[in-house]
Amino acid sequence: MLQNIDYSTTDTCITVYNSYKVSKKFFNQFLNELRRWDDTKDLTVLVNRTNRNMTDEWACHNFLYDIDFLGLFKNHTKDVDMQYPLTWWEKIVYPCTGWLCKIFIR
Secondary structure (H helix, E strand, O other): OHHHOOEEEOOOEEEEOOHHHOOHHHHHHHHHHHHHOHHHOOOHHHHHOOHHHHHHHHHHHHHHHHHOOOOOOHHHHOOEEEEOOOOHHHHHHHHHHHHHHHHHOO
16 A cells, blocks of 8 residues: 555655545555554654544645645645644644545545
């Protein structure tokens, strides 16, 4: 699964490129596989964020990408950067809207 998704990691960020191409049914599978890798066990982002929290953020990005019919924000939403620490507004927005976004994305 990891080899089919274009991604990069740093200690504080997981970036999934063209994340809108990944179906929501693979979000958890990708994150679980990433957690299993020996070289990523100590990543700050994986230690301090849950899969649910990261999948909510990913779902929000995919939803915003899908509804941007004019293409104004496609460059900002096509990739997802799941970083730690979160800003104050991300701590509010992703948990409150992620579950709803998961209903509307593929």
